[in-house]
Amino acid sequence: MTPTDSYAAPITEPLFEGDTGSFPLALRQLVVRLLRGPYLDGSTDAAAWQLLLDSQPTVTRYFSEIFLALSLDMDRKIAMLTPVQIDQPHTAPIAPRRALKRDETLLALRLRLLLEQHSGTGTDAVISRAGMHDVLAEHRAAGDRDDKRFAESCDAAIARLNSLRLLTNTELADEFRISPALAMALPISSIQDIPRYIAAIDANQSVLSLSEAQAEELEKAENGESTEELVQE
Known part of the structure; x- marks a missing residue:
């Protein structure tokens, strides 16, 4: 079993009542951190960065489901999410983002x-x-x-x-x-x-x-x- 497979394997016990998710706690926490943004800095959190690398295909698929692209800068060890541009209704980010002045x-x-x-x-x-x-x-x-x-x-x-x-x-x-x-x-x-x-x-x-x-x-x-x-x- 590869590291990615192990992170994507179904959890043995639910984390809360009615939990039907398959990600383990650490991976769910990583997903939440990326969603909250603005970015993940692997130079200050080596463990989270390694987890992201090990589970990148799984996490990328998850974010694709909600019209978000995962971008990684391997040299700077930076990861962030960006909304994809699709000319279809109900594909915009849930929380509108304010432009810089x-x-x-x-x-x-x-x-x-x-x-x-x-x-x-x-x-x-x-x-x-x-x-x-x-x-x-x-x-x-x-x-x-x-x-x-x-x-x-x-x-x-x-x-x-x-x-x-x-x-x-x-x-x-x-x-x-x-x-x-x-x-x-x-x-x-x-x-x-x-x-x-x-x-x-x-x-x-x-x-x-x-x-x-x-x-x-x-x-x-x-x-x-x-x-x-x-x-x-």
Whole structure:
């Protein structure tokens, strides 16, 4: 019997009254963690990561039943679920997901560039709160003179990415680790495209979509047309 077969084997005793499931407790817990999201970090939970690898075919089939695709980054040890796009009723995610706002999008894109620049160093990519304020200051509207409101907007963007675990806390209060999951959360085929997306957002002052074909959406943004949503919870 293979490891995958053993994880998919029917449980010998139900876990609750009326239980007709076949997954053992550990696998059910893993499924719940993935459903809750935003992602599973195998670098911080080696046991869960190994369980996922051992039971990947079974888990993938389960998620396919509810129109979710399981994506794995083997190098970064990141796993996350993404809704599949099917033009049929009753296939959308059960819980609608809120798009990133403009500052959140810009910050995420800039952090993705920093993550790429840091790759291969063998250490975590970190950035301070002040550093992220400086990043967003580069995209501040020329006529914006409300420093208090700008600082609050920066902190709100940081808090949102932190809630999505795209930024994670470190031992220092105002220093954050850029999560490797950011590479998967921003579905960009080429890192070289990011500056063009950033320029389009700056020009259009709106949220840019990266969920559709990149070239088409970039053209929409540059032409001032409305776009769809970006990274979602």
